[in-house]
Amino acid sequence: MxxxxxxxxxxxxxxxxxxxxxxxxxxxxxxxxxxxxxxxxxxxxxxxxxxxxxxxxxxxxxxxxxxxxxxxxxxxxxxxxxxxxxxxxxxxxxxxxxxxxxxxxxxxxxxxxxxxxxxGIGDTAYFGLRLSFSSLIMFSTIQQNESFYSIDSEEGTWNTGSDEAPNLGAQTRHKEGYFPVSPSDTLQDIRSEMMLSWSRWVLLWNATIMKLQQAASVKLICDFPPL
Known part of the structure; x- marks a missing residue:
């Protein structure tokens, strides 16, 4: 331009x-x-x-x-x-x-x-971007004599025996959360919204996936444009 x-x-x-x-x-x-x-x-x-x-x-x-x-x-x-x-x-x-x-x-x-x-080694340098993060709920309590926090996710293996909704009985196993499909993958919509929004910035995203850690771990992978 x-x-x-x-x-x-x-x-x-x-x-x-x-x-x-x-x-x-x-x-x-x-x-x-x-x-x-x-x-x-x-x-x-x-x-x-x-x-x-x-x-x-x-x-x-x-x-x-x-x-x-x-x-x-x-x-x-x-x-x-x-x-x-x-x-x-x-x-x-x-x-x-x-x-x-x-x-x-x-x-x-x-x-x-x-x-x-x-x-002469190369004529173009490519610079890429990968965003990795977790979409989690955090609970914290601070008292005069104690404090603690915990994190939670519908996808967590620790919720397998929970009686809460939605279905928490068939979760992705620990360290097997890279490519699960819906309904095990609960964050498809929010990852898609992020990818489409950032595409307006001339960033071309080539993938959105869950990460290996499981439990709401997210990775967004950008194409590698020149500087």
Missing amino acids: TPKEAVDFAKKNNARILDLKFMDFVGSWQHFSVPIGELEESIFEDGLGFDGSSIRGWQAINNSDMIVIPDPGTTVMDPFMKDATVSMICNIFDPITKEKYSRDPRNIAQKAEAYLKST
């Missing part, structure tokens, strides 16, 4: 907010938002200023000015915001030298990709 196409995309979707995302030195996502009126083609050359001293490992307070320049190729509508919000991933630049910032992880990855190409 070109800068002009990115601006037109925001107008077509009636965006009201521009959200600018970048990654800090330790790998956590950061962002700030501005009114959509800031989105002009010039922003892809001039960028917007921000306080770099607020980011861990970056600039000192007396030298805090930095610039974010959005990458038009990352333009998407954020499906989770109340107000129509267009989101872009940014590169970080030094406002004096106009060079990419040496501590920007995105810049480091781009340089690594360029080095890979220069060696």
